[in-house]
Amino acid sequence: MGRTTRSIRNIAIAGHNATGKTTLLEHLLFHAGAIQKPETVESGKTVSDYTDEETGNGVSVHAALAHLEHADCKMNFVDTPGLGDFVGEVVAAFRACETALMAVGAKAGVQIETIKLWRRLDARNKPRMVFVNKLDEDGADFDRVVSDLGEKFDHTFVPLTIPVGQGGDFSGVIDVVNRKFYAAPGDNAKEKATAVPDEHSDALEEARLTLIEAAAEGNDELLTKFLEEETLNDDELQQGLIEGLRTNKLVPVLCGAGLRNAGLAPLLDLIAKIAPSPDGIPETVVSENGEEHTLPISAEGAFSGFVFKTAIDQFSGKLSFVKVVTGTLSSESEIYNARESKKERVNKYYTTQGKKLTETNELVAGDIGVLTKVGSAKTNDTFCSPDKVFSFRPLQLPQPVHSVAIEGAEKKDEDKLGEALHRIVEEDLTFRVEFNGETKETVIAGMGELHLNMILDKVKDHQKVQVNTRVPRVAYRETITKSADANYRHKKQSGGHGQFVEVSIKIRPLERGEQYQFENLIRGMAVSKGYIPGIEKGLQEAMNEGVVAGYPAVDIGAQLVDGKEHPVDSSEMAFKMAAKGAMKDAMKKAGPTLLEPVMNLEVFIDEQYLGDVLSDLTSRRGRVQGQESLGGGIIHIKAQVPQAELLRYAIDLRSITSGTGAFEMEFDHYSPISGKIADQVIQQSAAAE
Numbered sequence: 001m002g003r004t005t006r007s008i009r010n011i012a013i014a015g016h017n018a019t020g021k022t023t024l025l026e027h028l029l030f031h032a033g034a035i036q037k038p039e040t041v042e043s044g045k046t047v048s049d050y051t052d053e054e055t056g057n058g059v060s061v062h063a064a065l066a067h068l069e070h071a072d073c074k075m076n077f078v079d080t081p082g083l084g085d086f087v088g089e090v091v092a093a094f095r096a097c098e099t100a101l102m103a104v105g106a107k108a109g110v111q112i113e114t115i116k117l118w119r120r121l122d123a124r125n126k127p128r129m130v131f132v133n134k135l136d137e138d139g140a141d142f143d144r145v146v147s148d149l150g151e152k153f154d155h156t157f158v159p160l161t162i163p164v165g166q167g168g169d170f171s172g173v174i175d176v177v178n179r180k181f182y183a184a185p186g187d188n189a190k191e192k193a194t195a196v197p198d199e200h201s202d203a204l205e206e207a208r209l210t211l212i213e214a215a216a217e218g219n220d221e222l223l224t225k226f227l228e229e230e231t232l233n234d235d236e237l238q239q240g241l242i243e244g245l246r247t248n249k250l251v252p253v254l255c256g257a258g259l260r261n262a263g264l265a266p267l268l269d270l271i272a273k274i275a276p277s278p279d280g281i282p283e284t285v286v287s288e289n290g291e292e293h294t295l296p297i298s299a300e301g302a303f304s305g306f307v308f309k310t311a312i313d314q315f316s317g318k319l320s321f322v323k324v325v326t327g328t329l330s331s332e333s334e335i336y337n338a339r340e341s342k343k344e345r346v347n348k349y350y351t352t353q354g355k356k357l358t359e360t361n362e363l364v365a366g367d368i369g370v371l372t373k374v375g376s377a378k379t380n381d382t383f384c385s386p387d388k389v390f391s392f393r394p395l396q397l398p399q400p401v402h403s404v405a406i407e408g409a410e411k412k413d414e415d416k417l418g419e420a421l422h423r424i425v426e427e428d429l430t431f432r433v434e435f436n437g438e439t440k441e442t443v444i445a446g447m448g449e450l451h452l453n454m455i456l457d458k459v460k461d462h463q464k465v466q467v468n469t470r471v472p473r474v475a476y477r478e479t480i481t482k483s484a485d486a487n488y489r490h491k492k493q494s495g496g497h498g499q500f501v502e503v504s505i506k507i508r509p510l511e512r513g514e515q516y517q518f519e520n521l522i523r524g525m526a527v528s529k530g531y532i533p534g535i536e537k538g539l540q541e542a543m544n545e546g547v548v549a550g551y552p553a554v555d556i557g558a559q560l561v562d563g564k565e566h567p568v569d570s571s572e573m574a575f576k577m578a579a580k581g582a583m584k585d586a587m588k589k590a591g592p593t594l595l596e597p598v599m600n601l602e603v604f605i606d607e608q609y610l611g612d613v614l615s616d617l618t619s620r621r622g623r624v625q626g627q628e629s630l631g632g633g634i635i636h637i638k639a640q641v642p643q644a645e646l647l648r649y650a651i652d653l654r655s656i657t658s659g660t661g662a663f664e665m666e667f668d669h670y671s672p673i674s675g676k677i678a679d680q681v682i683q684q685s686a687a688a689e
Helices: 021-031 052-057 084-096 112-124 142-152 198-216 220-229 234-246 264-274 411-427 449-463 529-545 572-589 607-619 649-656 675-688
Strands: 008-015 064-070 073-079 099-105 128-133 157-159 161-164 172-175 180-183 251-255 282-286 292-296 304-313 317-326 328-330 334-337 342-345 349-353 356-360 362-364 368-372 382-384 402-408 432-436 441-446 467-470 477-479 484-492 499-509 516-520 556-565 593-606 623-629 634-642 662-673
Touching: 008 021, 008 084, 008 112, 008 264, 021 064, 021 073, 021 264, 052 449, 064 264, 064 349, 073 264, 084 112, 084 304, 084 317, 084 449, 099 112, 099 142, 112 593, 112 662, 128 142, 128 264, 142 157, 142 251, 157 198, 161 198, 161 251, 172 198, 172 264, 180 264, 198 220, 198 234, 220 234, 234 251, 234 264, 251 264, 304 411, 317 328, 317 362, 349 362, 356 368, 402 411, 402 449, 402 649, 411 432, 411 449, 441 449, 449 467, 449 649, 477 662, 484 556, 484 572, 499 529, 499 572, 516 529, 529 556, 529 572, 556 572, 593 607, 593 675, 607 623, 607 634, 607 649, 634 662, 649 662, 662 675
Parallel strands: 008 073, 008 099, 099 128, 128 251, 157 251, 516 556
Antiparallel strands: 064 073, 161 172, 172 180, 282 292, 304 317, 304 382, 317 368, 328 362, 334 342, 334 382, 349 356, 349 368, 402 441, 402 467, 432 441, 477 593, 484 499, 499 556, 593 634, 593 662, 623 634
16 A cells, blocks of 8 residues: 555754754654664764765754654654755745744743744744753753743644653653653663653643643634533544644644653654644645646645755755655656656656665655656756646745855856856755846855855865955946936948937936836927837936946936937937937936945844844944844844945844844845945946946
8 A cells, every 4th residue: 555645744843053953853763763873963974964064064054854654654854954044945844844843942942043934934824843852951941941932922832742850850751642751761762651650640730731721722613612521532632733733723842852862752643643744735836827826735636746955966966856746756657847848757756864865666745755867857846747737836035145256266267166156056046146247246145154155165175166255346226316308419420321310308317116217209200210219229228337337327217309310321320329328418417326225134133232233233324113022032123224234244243143143134225325435336336447
């Protein structure tokens, strides 16, 4: 009998850095018999941290897929990085999984990345569980962490396991649902269930009452029964937990110590019993005409799937991580890439334990697997039937927040550098490489200084290319502040046909963001219609070159009011030259000014750094638009700040907040600048010529 969709559980393990996610997965795999021995992160041999960057730096960089069998379920776990620089990997994992397991340190509690990831889960309305890890550490406090969660997040948190002892006294966990005790077994031993010690029976009953009250909120029938009888039986309790988790009415909280194999057995049991299977979960589809609708995950129908991650392995080549949405992917399947409009024959499909690929006969709807060497496949691609073409909605990835301009130390390395960077772009969609035609720079952008440094180190090590970096130039704009007109005659005689045309225009400022408008007000035959496109090209060429510092001009409305042509000596090229001259003359008279890009900035910091961060934002010409406490001493600041002041913000904020601060930013608008700041921009532009 093959695997069914209902027997699959997909779980993304996420959380702040150093909450023990990789260790937790390693010991879950050991407990379920998927690996013979759990390795430590320090050894560099764990299942989910296996790339050079991860083993060399001791941190997770990539989302890693592993699986285990437990209680007749196949559980796919995706271990994700905890550093904000690698959040794109977390976004991909959240997309592929129906449940998130948020790891929280029993001493640290909720941290900044916990909050940012929680907001992403809220945006998806994604079911989630919390695992309070490292209960054996000094300073661990389970009750304080549960209280901290309740303060910071608008959810009902329900402990399904509770600790026996904490810190140096930690000895195991009690499974509140099944009334069992699991002693912490220690190194390379597995948990076994025993009766709850008598001295902890009161704590169990108190926790169970809280649990039953929360489960009763799962649906109206259970709530009615609970109000009448003040209890639920075991089946009703499980039903309430299933529905409460699926609808986000409650968040189950479990606890343990991953490194000591503690709390893992009840965690796996409860994932099997209450975590949603993929069956019937809706995926968003975008049809060829751009309309969105949902498609439930189902084993019925033709095969369709979504590529949520791409990795390039030096031995296996391109690896395409695919979530199967409908039907079954088998060796008989022919896949159709909707983006490429191309059929692909793939004979082999794999499941993975980290870097280890294992061939499989089929992948049923809801399962996650890997295709190898599908040349056309890229992250966000949809595989479907050629008879009914559609695309799944792409990953909703954050915008890069840190950029550097780069060039090969030697000219001969430029091509090799470009090829290496574009291969990385295929794997990591939060990394961008662009040539900025305005500033004549190749600019790479990512989620932070560490993100970009790791990429450049990888290029240097693998390609033996030395790279020079610098702060990128800002792409300023120019505009006008008042109306003006100009008349320009283009006249040239150099033997044979001459050139003679005349163009008269009026220009005016437009609202910010309107870019450009053109009106032809000539009536009659002063200028033939065939020359109008040439005139427009000339106007736009002049705008692209600006008149203040050579930056493109925007938000200008132009009217062609008059012109003259010659029956022999006029041409489209001549009219383009005249229009360009007229526009430059008019812009010089129209109060030209520089514009700078202004960003929306959201900063997350510990309260102790608030004064320093606000002072720093003021020094960057920022306008703070609001701040709010997220509870537990974490502050969320919203501000608008010129991009020129944020080019090193990823580095500076880490310095100000001792590495704890985080931020997100996106472009909002262009704003005028003048005085010393404008003078500096003009000088820099002249020096760069």
